[in-house]
Amino acid sequence: MRLSCKTILAGLSASLLWAAMAQAQSATPVPENAAFEVEQVFAGTCGFCHSDGGRAAGKGPQLMNSPRDDDYIRSRIKHGKQGAMPAFDGAFTDAQIDQMVKYIRALKPRDG
Numbered sequence: 001m002r003l004s005c006k007t008i009l010a011g012l013s014a015s016l017l018w019a020a021m022a023q024a025q026s027a028t029p030v031p032e033n034a035a036f037e038v039e040q041v042f043a044g045t046c047g048f049c050h051s052d053g054g055r056a057a058g059k060g061p062q063l064m065n066s067p068r069d070d071d072y073i074r075s076r077i078k079h080g081k082q083g084a085m086p087a088f089d090g091a092f093t094d095a096q097i098d099q100m101v102k103y104i105r106a107l108k109p110r111d112g
């Protein structure tokens with residue numbers, strides 16, 4: 001079967017997006033008792049869309065100084081948002097997600 005160029009291009013950009021999503025979702029099956037390095041995990045898993053450790057907007061909004069409450073943040077991380085952000089409730093435990101909420105709350109500009 002011959003694929004048209006257009007089909008290939010459409011397929012390619014869809015699979016690029018998929019690769020990014022899949023990478024975001026599978027990056028962190030952290031072993032149960034391993035230290036959870038939240039800053040590193042954030043950089044590797046979320047940094048693709050939330051730039052500079054969450055300090056700046058990227059594909060996703062800036063998280064530093066978020067006006068949202070903790071429940072909103074926790075729920076966004078767990079459930080993601082259709083077409084915008086993957087859900088992470090399978091990738092992280094509740095305790096790990098709590099640490100990410102704390103990390104986001106504690107974010108400060110890098111240069112004081």
Ligand code: HEC
Nearest residue numbers: 024045046049059060061066073076077081084085088100
């Ligand atoms: C594929 C890109 C992508 C990845 C990866 C991603 N996000 Fe997001 N995130 C978004 C987008 C886009 C939004 C805005 C969604 C909306 O409209 O509410 C968002 C919104 C959020 C919000 C809500 C911010 C607000 O003010 O509404 C939080 C908190 C958040 N992300 C945290 C995280 C964390 C933590 C991770 C990593 C575990 C992560 N995100 C990974 C794209 C991403």
